[in-house]
Amino acid sequence: MITDTAEYIKRVDKAADYIRNVLSGRLIPSVCIVLGSGLGPLSSMAESPIEIPYKDIPEFPVSTAPGHKGSLIVGTLSGKPVFMMNGRFHYYEGYPIETVTFYIRVMGRLGVKVLLLTNASGGINLDMKVPELVAITDHISFNAEPVLRGPNIEEFGTRFPDQSHVYDPELTDTLVNSARDLNIRISRGVYAYCKGPQYETPAEIRALRILGADCVGMSTVPEAVAATHMGIRVAAMSCITNMAAGISGNPLSEQEVLDNAALASENSCAVVKEFVNRINV
Numbered sequence: 001m002i003t004d005t006a007e008y009i010k011r012v013d014k015a016a017d018y019i020r021n022v023l024s025g026r027l028i029p030s031v032c033i034v035l036g037s038g039l040g041p042l043s044s045m046a047e048s049p050i051e052i053p054y055k056d057i058p059e060f061p062v063s064t065a066p067g068h069k070g071s072l073i074v075g076t077l078s079g080k081p082v083f084m085m086n087g088r089f090h091y092y093e094g095y096p097i098e099t100v101t102f103y104i105r106v107m108g109r110l111g112v113k114v115l116l117l118t119n120a121s122g123g124i125n126l127d128m129k130v131p132e133l134v135a136i137t138d139h140i141s142f143n144a145e146p147v148l149r150g151p152n153i154e155e156f157g158t159r160f161p162d163q164s165h166v167y168d169p170e171l172t173d174t175l176v177n178s179a180r181d182l183n184i185r186i187s188r189g190v191y192a193y194c195k196g197p198q199y200e201t202p203a204e205i206r207a208l209r210i211l212g213a214d215c216v217g218m219s220t221v222p223e224a225v226a227a228t229h230m231g232i233r234v235a236a237m238s239c240i241t242n243m244a245a246g247i248s249g250n251p252l253s254e255q256e257v258l259d260n261a262a263l264a265s266e267n268s269c270a271v272v273k274e275f276v277n278r279i280n281v
């Protein structure tokens with residue numbers, strides 16, 4: 001938990017200043033895309049890219065999750081300047097929650113207005129088919145470490161941020177329309193956040209289904225909450241890489257997640273490119 005807010009802001013601004021210096025003279029992007037499983041190839045689709053390894057950015061954590069690289073790409077996608085986070089930080093890796101969301105704070109201080117989060121998730125809704133895409137419309141995270149616990153950082157946002165529309169309805173429509181116009185199947189769904197790293201039990205999945213969840217994963221929610229706190233508009237897209245625990249009867253495996261994320265990769269990247277093309281920022 002953050003106790004010294006001034007010190008935390010100083011650390012965030014140190015990282016932001018470093019990135020601003022590396023970009024000296026270039027337009028600072030207003031869009032940040034977080035590349036979850038299967039979206040890695042998007043990092044090589046940026047034009048005029050500058051790659052900044054996380055280890056070079058002061059105060060930045062380094063991601064340890066499999067399939068997650070560790071660099072910030074700054075470039076142009078669909079004609080717009082974008083940040084791409086190639087690798088994110090999960091709570092299950094052992095970071096304090098304010099470290100998981102550190103990069104969101106840095107993006108906010110750099111002036112980012114739109115955040116597109118992508119991830120892999122397990123399908124809870126039985127109508128879902130692996131590896132389809134889902135536009136996340138809302139989330140459930142009752143059992144999670146509260147992202148904003150501790151003294152509120154007024155410079156970032158209000159004490160009790162409204163969560164009625166964490167996922168911006170207009171951006172979500174743009175995401176869905178981008179996929180549909182490319183003839184790529186996408187549904188809308190509620191994402192249940194579980195801290196991991198163990199997968200959920202079948203009983204947990206049955207409970208989450210009753211509560212209204214369509215898919216389940218171990219990321220995205222901390223970042224979305226921190227972003228809404230800062231007034232950043234959020235959209236999120238998930239790839240259903242497996243049916244959640246207890247549905248198929250097969251054991252869940254990381255390999256299945258990575259394989260199916262890779263199968264969906266071309267579609268996922270195409271939707272993100274079209275989304276960036278269509279948004280007004």
Ligand code: HPA
Binds near residue numbers: 121216218241243252
């Ligand atoms: N559960 C949690 N996280 C996941 C899953 C799952 O079934 N699939 C991909 N990420």
